[in-house]
Amino acid sequence: MAEESDELVPKQYKIFILDVDxxxxxxxxxxxxxxxxxxxxxxxxxxxxxxxxKIIDIRFVSADKKGFAISKRRISKDMGYAxxxxxxxxxxxxITNQYELSEVIYMGDSFRDIEILKAVGLGxxxxxxxxxxxxxxxxxxxxxxGHGAVADACFYIAEIFGVxx
Amino acid sequence: MAEESDELVPKQYKIFILDVDxxxxxxxxxxxxxxxxxxxxxxxxxxxxxxxxKIIDIRFVSADKKGFAISKRRISKDMGYAxxxxxxxxxxxxITNQYELSEVIYMGDSFRDIEILKAVGLGxxxxxxxxxxxxxxxxxxxxxxGHGAVADACFYIAEIFGVxx
Amino acid sequence: MAEESDELVPKQYKIFILDVDxxxxxxxxxxxxxxxxxxxxxxxxxxxxxxxxKIIDIRFVSADKKGFAISKRRISKDMGYAxxxxxxxxxxxxITNQYELSEVIYMGDSFRDIEILKAVGLGxxxxxxxxxxxxxxxxxxxxxxGHGAVADACFYIAEIFGVxx
Amino acid sequence: MAEESDELVPKQYKIFILDVDxxxxxxxxxxxxxxxxxxxxxxxxxxxxxxxxKIIDIRFVSADKKGFAISKRRISKDMGYAxxxxxxxxxxxxITNQYELSEVIYMGDSFRDIEILKAVGLGxxxxxxxxxxxxxxxxxxxxxxGHGAVADACFYIAEIFGVxx
Numbered sequence: 255m256a257e258e259s260d261e262l263v264p265k266q267y268k269i270f271i272l273d274v275d276x277x278x279x280x281x282x283x284x285x286x287x288x289x290x291x292x293x294x295x296x297x298x299x300x301x302x303x304x305x306x307x308k309i310i311d312i313r314f315v316s317a318d319k320k321g322f323a324i325s326k327r328r329i330s331k332d333m334g335y336a337x338x339x340x341x342x343x344x345x346x347x348x349i350t351n352q353y354e355l356s357e358v359i360y361m362g363d364s365f366r367d368i369e370i371l372k373a374v375g376l377g378x379x380x381x382x383x384x385x386x387x388x389x390x391x392x393x394x395x396x397x398x399x400g401h402g403a404v405a406d407a408c409f410y411i412a413e414i415f416g417v418x419x
Numbered sequence: 420m421a422e423e424s425d426e427l428v429p430k431q432y433k434i435f436i437l438d439v440d441x442x443x444x445x446x447x448x449x450x451x452x453x454x455x456x457x458x459x460x461x462x463x464x465x466x467x468x469x470x471x472x473k474i475i476d477i478r479f480v481s482a483d484k485k486g487f488a489i490s491k492r493r494i495s496k497d498m499g500y501a502x503x504x505x506x507x508x509x510x511x512x513x514i515t516n517q518y519e520l521s522e523v524i525y526m527g528d529s530f531r532d533i534e535i536l537k538a539v540g541l542g543x544x545x546x547x548x549x550x551x552x553x554x555x556x557x558x559x560x561x562x563x564x565g566h567g568a569v570a571d572a573c574f575y576i577a578e579i580f581g582v583x584x
Numbered sequence: 585m586a587e588e589s590d591e592l593v594p595k596q597y598k599i600f601i602l603d604v605d606x607x608x609x610x611x612x613x614x615x616x617x618x619x620x621x622x623x624x625x626x627x628x629x630x631x632x633x634x635x636x637x638k639i640i641d642i643r644f645v646s647a648d649k650k651g652f653a654i655s656k657r658r659i660s661k662d663m664g665y666a667x668x669x670x671x672x673x674x675x676x677x678x679i680t681n682q683y684e685l686s687e688v689i690y691m692g693d694s695f696r697d698i699e700i701l702k703a704v705g706l707g708x709x710x711x712x713x714x715x716x717x718x719x720x721x722x723x724x725x726x727x728x729x730g731h732g733a734v735a736d737a738c739f740y741i742a743e744i745f746g747v748x749x
Numbered sequence: 750m751a752e753e754s755d756e757l758v759p760k761q762y763k764i765f766i767l768d769v770d771x772x773x774x775x776x777x778x779x780x781x782x783x784x785x786x787x788x789x790x791x792x793x794x795x796x797x798x799x800x801x802x803k804i805i806d807i808r809f810v811s812a813d814k815k816g817f818a819i820s821k822r823r824i825s826k827d828m829g830y831a832x833x834x835x836x837x838x839x840x841x842x843x844i845t846n847q848y849e850l851s852e853v854i855y856m857g858d859s860f861r862d863i864e865i866l867k868a869v870g871l872g873x874x875x876x877x878x879x880x881x882x883x884x885x886x887x888x889x890x891x892x893x894x895g896h897g898a899v900a901d902a903c904f905y906i907a908e909i910f911g912v913x914x
Contacts, residue, residue, distance in 0.1 A: 275462060276462045276463075280462075280566075281461055281462025281463070281566070281567075282459045282460065282461055282462070282565065283459070283460045283461075283493075284449070284457050284458070284459050284460075284779070285457065285458050285459075285460055285489050285492055285493045286456055286457055286489060286492075287488035287489050287491075287492050288492070289492055289496075289497065290497070291457070291781055292457070292779050292780065292781055292786070292787070293779070293780050294777045294778070294779050294780075295777065295778045295779075295780055296776055296777055296778075297770060297771045297775075297776025297777070297858070297859065298771075298776070298859055298860065298879070301837070301859065301860070301861055302860070320497060323782035324780050324781060324782050326782075327780055327781075327782050327783070327784055328778075328780045331784075332784065332785070332815060342466070363462070364462065364463055364466065365463065365466070365467070365570070365574075365584075366466055382566075384463070384561070384562065384567060384570070384571070385561070386574070396879070396880070397879065400777065401775075401776070401877075402776075402879060405860070405879070406879070409860075409881070419860075440627060441627045441628075445627075445731075446626055446627025446628070446731070446732075447624045447625065447626055447627070447730065448624065448625045448626075448658075449614070449622050449623070449624050449625075450622065450623050450624075450625055450654050450657055450658045451621055451622055451654060451657075452653035452654050452656075452657050453657070454657055454661075454662065455662070456622070457622070485662060507631070528627070529627065529628055529631065530628065530631070530632070530735070530739075530749075531631055547731075549628070549726070549727065549732060549735070549736070550726070551739070605792060606792045606793075610792075610896075611791055611792025611793070611896070611897075612789045612790065612791055612792070612895065613789070613790045613791075613823075614779070614787050614788070614789050614790075615787065615788050615789075615790055615819050615822055615823045616786055616787055616819060616822075617818035617819050617821075617822050618822070619822055619826075619827065620827070621787070622787070650827060672796070693792070694792065694793055694796065695793065695796070695797070695900070695904075695914075696796055712896075714793070714891070714892065714897060714900070714901070715891070716904070
């Protein structure tokens with residue numbers, strides 16, 4: 255979360271890290287008797303990420319072990335982005351080990367993300383996050399997770415960078 | 420349902436019993452020509468239950484025979500909680516035989532749950548329940564079934580117990 | 585649609601005919617590359633129909649040929665009601681050939697149902713129907729198709745019959 | 750987008766071109782670990798298109814390569830309309846090469862459609878499009894993509910043509 259005294263200095267942001275479930279999806283897990291078999295990804299997000307990845311690096315994290323093959327298929331194979339399996343407990347450490355927190359834009363929707371949203375340079379939540387998560391973020395998108403929230407975040411980031419998409 | 424004269428005495432609650440369909444899901448059954456093949460489970464619920472199961476026992480009931488293998492897969496195999504098949508007619512008796520009603524927190528969304536919601540120590544309904552069910556409960560969550568209702572219920576229970584999660 | 589001068593005389597209603605798609609479902613068809621493979625049925629509806637079928641006969645119609653095996657599986661095999669394949673064009677005639685229109689309660693959501701909703705004794709639409717259909721019905725349910733609309737209709741019918749469910 | 754000085758002269762419109770994802774669907778892609786396996790199509794749309802195709806030609810375009818077999822199955826095999834795979838970048842050129850822009854009614858929901866919505870005779874967006882897309886269209890439907898938006902567009906077009914459906 256940006257300190258109130260911060261100014262938005264685009265060049266400070268070097269990486270956009272996104273959670274998958276609840277951000278790229280509406281958080282739903284479709285189960286058969288054989289387990290987690292489907293996730294629903296939304297409109298506009300892939301297109302909008304494709305436009306901003308020229309101005310900022312993009313990568314994804316997920317804590318969902320049982321659905322990881324599904325997320326991997328969408329995020330890495332079909333969209334071409336790195337996706338790492340990082341538990342909620344270890345996530346802030348995993349980010350801190352690799353980046354200056356002030357350089358990081360993070361988008362998450364879970365109460366497990368609050369600590370990260372507060373620590374990073376810019377914390378973004380989808381409109382579908384619960385109130386207790388939203389109040390800890392710098393920006394909440396109009397649209398919900400799995401319904402264009404990531405596209406809205408991309409439009410916002412492009413605006414910060416002064417890029418017209 | 421708590422009598423108006425009741426005070427919230429956390430220690431009185433020993434067990435949190437949850438219905439599955441409409442509570443952990445949005446109540447939808449996905450059918451192919453071969454029958455009920457999918458249910459959709461929601462975000463945050465498993466994480467939030469994982470945090471309160473240290474302070475209160477948790478178990479699930481379902482009346483859905485044809486979809487029981489799907490519920491079992493999610494609730495028992497993947498999340499690790501007990502799940503029993505108990506019809507709507509027999510449910511209140513099944514609870515009474517095992518627990519003091521005042522010790523029970525029950526979460527359900529159906530008009531078949533009204534009798535139970537009124538009888539237990541604390542009755543909770545998801546935001547998606549119909550009005551006639553909501554008015555019989557002590558607490559209605561902000562979010563809908565399958566969309567974080569159970570997580571909201573867990574936050575509420577943690578608050579009653581004075582636990583910070 | 586009931587004439588304004590009508591009184592609600594419960595015994596006049598002998599049959600409750602329901603459309604399937606958009607009424608028992610939210611109208612969605614889930615397609616794979618092999619065709620229509622899934623429909624989503626909602627909460628409470630089967631339970632509520634189970635309670636009123638003692639006071640009024642219940643049957644279903646559908647115009648969806650390609651998804652008929654799915655509807656048949658849910659409505660007839662799992663719920664036990666008659667389901668006939670009747671096109672929109674032929675539906676009013678099909679009803680008239682078998683029933684006095686004043687004895688019929690019909691529930692539908694499509695603009696193709698308008699003619700029927702106006703002709704029968706009592707026309708019901710789910711909350712999710714479009715405005716042009718709703719204004720032609722006698723009663724619109726609070727909840728949407730596939731989200732409890734049929735249960736709401738059953739509660740309404742039970743009330744007309746003076747039955748407490 | 751129609752110039753403000755334009756009058757609605759029905760005969761000027763010769764072709765209704767529709768995007769598929771987000772228009773005929775809610776934009777969601779259902780993924781298994783094997784890839785994009787399902788899309789959800791909505792109510793009323795096929796019926797309403799069936800009524801206006803006598804007064805205007807109808808065809809579909811999609812930029813979704815990986816889900817094209819699914820769209821093809823619904824749009825071409827089951828509904829009987831032409832569907833072409835045309836990327837967002839090439840779409841306006843593809844339209845211009847075949848039609849007078851003033852003769853075209855185009856319905857799309859993506860920010861990639863803005864250029865087209867502004868260029869054609871009549872631009873339509875579903876209620877679920879983001880605000881930045883809606884403001885560039887001539888008409889926004891009440892209902893959302895995959896939830897009757899195309900049916901609403903058809904009612905609107907029928908009205909322009911003075912046809913009663």
